[in-house]
Amino acid sequence: xxxxQDEHAGARxxxxxxxxxxxxxxxxxxxxxxxxxxxxxxxxxxxxxxxxGIPLLVAGLIIPIFMMRDLFKTNEIKxxxxxxxxxxxxxxxxxxxxxxxxxxxxxxxxxxxxLAE
Ligand SMILES: [Zn+2]
Numbered sequence: 883x884x885x886x887q888d889e890h891a892g893a894r895x896x897x898x899x900x901x902x903x904x905x906x907x908x909x910x911x912x913x914x915x916x917x918x919x920x921x922x923x924x925x926x927x928x929x930x931x932x933x934x935g936i937p938l939l940v941a942g943l944i945i946p947i948f949m950m951r952d953l954f955k956t957n958e959i960k961x962x963x964x965x966x967x968x969x970x971x972x973x974x975x976x977x978x979x980x981x982x983x984x985x986x987x988x989x990x991x992x993x994x995x996x997l998a999e
Contacts, residue, residue: 906949914942957993964988964997 921935956973963970968983974993981988987998 902953903950906946906953909949910942910946912942913938913945917942959990959993959995961995964995970995 917935917938917940919935920938921931924931924934956975958971958973959976960969960971962968963981963983963986965986966981966984968981970979970981970988972979972990974990976990978987978989978998980986989996989998
């Protein structure tokens with residue numbers, strides 16, 4: 883029972899990550915192409931197209947990197963042990979740990995600590 887729930891949480895997390903990854907790539911691509919089109923067509927040989935186009939090109943390269951950095955960032959969790967109340971500090975990248983106070987095995991799910999059976 884508990885194992886099934888763990889699998890669900892893992893699958894959802896992976897799905898969100900994959901979705902955010904392709905989403906940030908798509909945004910970058912759209913900005914990059916828009917910048918390319920504007921700098922090649924709108925200016926018509928003048929620098930107006932470059933003034934608008936180059937910032938879009940740069941944004942298309944930088945924005946996906948910022949979004950991905952956010953994606954891979956892990957949240958810090960600071961919660962008391964559900965059994966003995968000892969304050970436990972960990973990150974949501976951790977799936978399971980042992981309480982330093984009472985040696986209970988603790989599962990981490992949705993940034994909350996659950997006592998493992
Ligand atoms: Zn404990």
